[in-house]
Amino acid sequence: MVRIMKPWTQSWxxxxxxGMPISSSKPSKWQLERSIPTLAVGxxxxxxxxxISVPRTVLATASTVAASNQRNMTSMPYxxxxxxxxxxxxxxxxxxxxxxxxxxxxxxxxxxxxAACMVYAPKQFSRFLANIAPELPxxxxxxxxxxxxxxxxxxxTCHDTGKITPENPEEAxxxxxxxxSPPSTIEECQKLYEEQRAHELNDSELVEMxxxxxxxxxxxxxxxxxxxxxxxxxxxxxxxxPGIHQTSTLESSLLPFEDYDFGRVFGSCAENVIGYMxxxxxxxxxxxxxxxxxxxxxxxxxxxxxxxxxxxxxALNGGGGVTTVVTGNxxxxxxxxSFDDIKRAGAAKDFIDSPEGQEAVAKxxxxxxxxxxxxxxTTKLAGSSLxxxxxxxxxxxxxxxxxxxxxxEALTVLTRDxxxxxxxxxxxxxxxxxxxxxxxxxxxxxxxxxxxxESVVPREVVEKTLKCTVxxxxxxxxxxxxxxxxxxxxxxxxxAHAANIVTAIFLAxxxxxxxxxxxxxxxTLMEEYVDGIN
Numbered sequence: 001m002v003r004i005m006k007p008w009t010q011s012w013x014x015x016x017x018x019g020m021p022i023s024s025s026k027p028s029k030w031q032l033e034r035s036i037p038t039l040a041v042g043x044x045x046x047x048x049x050x051x052i053s054v055p056r057t058v059l060a061t062a063s064t065v066a067a068s069n070q071r072n073m074t075s076m077p078y079x080x081x082x083x084x085x086x087x088x089x090x091x092x093x094x095x096x097x098x099x100x101x102x103x104x105x106x107x108x109x110x111x112x113x114x115a116a117c118m119v120y121a122p123k124q125f126s127r128f129l130a131n132i133a134p135e136l137p138x139x140x141x142x143x144x145x146x147x148x149x150x151x152x153x154x155x156x157t158c159h160d161t162g163k164i165t166p167e168n169p170e171e172a173x174x175x176x177x178x179x180x181s182p183p184s185t186i187e188e189c190q191k192l193y194e195e196q197r198a199h200e201l202n203d204s205e206l207v208e209m210x211x212x213x214x215x216x217x218x219x220x221x222x223x224x225x226x227x228x229x230x231x232x233x234x235x236x237x238x239x240x241x242p243g244i245h246q247t248s249t250l251e252s253s254l255l256p257f258e259d260y261d262f263g264r265v266f267g268s269c270a271e272n273v274i275g276y277m278x279x280x281x282x283x284x285x286x287x288x289x290x291x292x293x294x295x296x297x298x299x300x301x302x303x304x305x306x307x308x309x310x311x312x313x314x315a316l317n318g319g320g321g322v323t324t325v326v327t328g329n330x331x332x333x334x335x336x337x338s339f340d341d342i343k344r345a346g347a348a349k350d351f352i353d354s355p356e357g358q359e360a361v362a363k364x365x366x367x368x369x370x371x372x373x374x375x376x377x378t379t380k381l382a383g384s385s386l387x388x389x390x391x392x393x394x395x396x397x398x399x400x401x402x403x404x405x406x407x408x409e410a411l412t413v414l415t416r417d418x419x420x421x422x423x424x425x426x427x428x429x430x431x432x433x434x435x436x437x438x439x440x441x442x443x444x445x446x447x448x449x450x451x452x453x454e455s456v457v458p459r460e461v462v463e464k465t466l467k468c469t470v471x472x473x474x475x476x477x478x479x480x481x482x483x484x485x486x487x488x489x490x491x492x493x494x495x496a497h498a499a500n501i502v503t504a505i506f507l508a509x510x511x512x513x514x515x516x517x518x519x520x521x522x523x524t525l526m527e528e529y530v531d532g533i534n
Contacts, residue, residue, distance in 0.1 A: 311466070325452045
């Protein structure tokens with residue numbers, strides 16, 4: 001659980017509404033320069049307003065004074081207003097009143113000018129007021145707590161390695177490590193990097209070095225010897241790379257990277273790491289398979305997938321569970337080799353297909369592993385190129401690295417000991433395997449383990465749990481999974497959505513989700529029995 005404290009204060013703000021910092025003691029030269037244009041605009045507007053309103057008010061005031069003087073001189077009972085009267089007559093009673101009228105007018109026009117300034121440029125005007133305001137006493141700060149849940153991996157060795165914590169607060173604010181003075185040039189930073197002292201650089205310097213290409217983007221973990229800090233620096237580099245705006249917010253994004261042991265990732269299962277993606281993991285079941293009840297771990301963000309899988313498991317358990325038979329077991333790898341002409345390629349094919357060739361290849365293959373055992377090699381000739389499809393058992397592992405190592409040794413023996421020194425290895429995988437792509441050869445010959453599963457579900461279980469009839473479910477399966485998939489030209493896709501369940505299990509157990517392409521190939525068959533469905 002990470003607690004993020006979001007402060008809210010009633011004290012004088014430390015920054016204006018545009019996000020710029022405000023000095024509460026002495027305005028900086030830059031701040032005053034930014035405020036001068038707004039002040040100038042305000043003065044212009046104030047002067048214009050005064051030129052329009054003040055003369056008219058002064059004229060009316062002077063006329064009132066003149067009329068009052070004339071009334072006193074002629075002893076008329078009521079004041080007479082005449083703008084043609086001279087404005088230089090002395091008057092005693094209306095001088096104070098005239099002065100007040102003039103002052104009121106000036107104050108009014110002043111406020112009008114300030115209001116115009118605020119309307120014209122509210123951000124700059126508030127900044128100007130903040131710059132010239134005295135420092136106010138700080139009031140009580142009210143903190144609003146927002147709790148964010150973070151998923152922490154199992155056996156995580158969480159740490160704060162790489163966070164800069166020097167004793168000097170000024171160095172802490174600048175991001176420098178220890179007592180080292182900040183280098184003034186990029187050359188000094190590069191010198192530290194060449195001396196394998198890049199870990200002494202602060203984060204800003206490391207980001208700049210990576211942006212300039214001095215520190216390789218992919219080698220931050222090796223350079224800093226701190227996987228956590230390397231991830232933090234890489235996020236900043238991605239965000240600040242010029243010309244790429246789509247990822248400019250990565251540095252401040254919600255993609256988590258804290259509380260994770262990236263040391264277990266580097267050099268193992270991912271490169272150029274910028275964080276991790278937590279995916280919910282649930283369990284479906286339990287389901288009874290060959291007399292053993294097990295839960296199925298599933299990792300997914302698709303709502304109702306785990307629930308529907310659990311409902312299917314409940315229906316299968318209602319008939320006593322599932323019985324399975326393993327029909328095939330063999331992983332494949334198919335290199336492609338080439339010769340100068342088709343005669344040499346044909347000769348190699350004939351030798352490998354012969355019992356002698358099969359024995360020589362199997363002996364070389366099996367010598368590389370305690371678990372990998374070659375079953376057979378199938379060959380296909382295409383021009384002067386020869387494709388060899390190795391099929392072998394690999395124990396409990398999927399065994400792609402295991403079988404690739406065996407294939408490499410077998411090709412070496414063919415070149416060195418079997419009379420084919422002119423054989424050129426084009427690729428260790430020629431896509432005749434085939435791996436992570438839909439292919440009829442995998443559907444027909446198999447790749448990995450082939451399994452047939454059976455369950456008899458009673459009629460009352462179908463109606464109660466699946467909310468349908470046996471006849472309706474059988475007809476649906478035929479129309480959709482068999483006929484519909486065939487019309488679409490699907491290869492190994494005669495099912496509802498097997499890929500959903502297989503992918504969720506692969507993600508939950510740390511397997512390669514791309515292998516779902518072949519692992520989800522299956523056919524769903526249903527038959528109506530007298531008392532249920534098979």
